Amino acid sequence: MRIATWNVNSVNARVETVVAWLREHSPDVACFQEIKCEEHKFPALAFEELGYNTAVWGQKSYNGVAILSKFPIGDVRRGLPDPGEEEQSRYIEAVIEAPRPVRVASIYLPNGNPVDSEKFPYKLAWMERLRRHAVDLLRLEESLVLCGDYNVIPDPEDARNPAQWVRDALFQPESRAAWRAFKGIGLSEAHELAGEPPGTFTFWDYQAGAWRRNDGIRIDHHFLSPQAVDRFLGMETHRDARDMEKPSDHVPVVIELTD
DNA sequence: ATGGCGTCGGAACGACGA
Numbered sequence: 310m311r312i313a314t315w316n317v318n319s320v321n322a323r324v325e326t327v328v329a330w331l332r333e334h335s336p337d338v339a340c341f342q343e344i345k346c347e348e349h350k351f352p353a354l355a356f357e358e359l360g361y362n363t364a365v366w367g368q369k370s371y372n373g374v375a376i377l378s379k380f381p382i383g384d385v386r387r388g389l390p391d392p393g394e395e396e397q398s399r400y401i402e403a404v405i406e407a408p409r410p411v412r413v414a415s416i417y418l419p420n421g422n423p424v425d426s427e428k429f430p431y432k433l434a435w436m437e438r439l440r441r442h443a444v445d446l447l448r449l450e451e452s453l454v455l456c457g458d459y460n461v462i463p464d465p466e467d468a469r470n471p472a473q474w475v476r477d478a479l480f481q482p483e484s485r486a487a488w489r490a491f492k493g494i495g496l497s498e499a500h501e502l503a504g505e506p507p508g509t510f511t512f513w514d515y516q517a518g519a520w521r522r523n524d525g526i527r528i529d530h531h532f533l534s535p536q537a538v539d540r541f542l543g544m545e546t547h548r549d550a551r552d553m554e555k556p557s558d559h560v561p562v563v564i565e566l567t568d
Numbered sequence: 569a570t571g572g573c574g575t576c577g578g579a580a581c582g583a584c585g586a
Binding site: 318319322343345346369370371420421422460462474477478479512514515516517518519526528558 | 571572573574575576577583584585586
């Protein structure tokens with residue numbers, strides 16, 4: 310089973326690009342982030358025509374996450390426990406009802422910039438909520454894949470030019486520590502399991518020729534429970550997608566598990 | 569160098585992204 314994560318940067322602005330990529334690569338599951346629309350404006354039909362079921366948690370203009378699956382989708386959860394009053398659409402989880410099921414979450418972690426604003430503590434608090442929920446999920450002892458745009462650059466080797474990120478929320482010591490604490494509850498990172506080399510980036514800014522200069526960062530991650538690690542076969546970071554017509558600024562990352 | 573570039577809402581340009 311192949312499971313993709315992709316921050317699509319508006320699913321409606323990008324639908325032709327996204328459909329073209331799905332048609333070519335046909336992952337069993339695709340987790341989207343930043344769909345930037347409410348559920349009634351999600352182009353479900355375009356994906357159903359490719360054989361996907363969909364589960365969506367959207368909001369107007371910003372954020373929004375979705376899960377596409379060629380298998381039936383069950384046990385959908387929208388949002389983390391303990392939501393605030395105006396909870397942003399950043400987390401959706403579901404069970405992919407394959408012969409050997411996998412619980413999958415599509416995660417759009419807050420950016421947190423600027424660091425001296427209320428957005429940075431919001432990011433850190435959200436990461437702690439995610440960590441606590443993941444502890445509960447691990448107790449289920451299932452095949453579990455928590456993937457998405459984590460908006461964290463884990464290590465200097467995950468940026469072409471780490472110095473330009475030192476004042477950025479994505480590379481703050483607190484963000485990186487929260488990322489390690491999350492991983493430390495007993496999750497494994499696909500990037501490490503696959504032995505991807507340094508310089509495997511997943512995001513390049515639209516601005517200033519970042520793609521042309523390969524000025525990228527690695528911020529889109531898959532985390533696996535021990536039961537999913539046992540099924541891990543490999544991964545692909547789809548760098549070529551950054552050269553598609555009307556590309557997202559992120560590229561898809563795909564892991565493969567045994568069926 | 570906080571700008572570039574892209575998207576949204578709503579009909580100009582500010583908010584937001586990373």
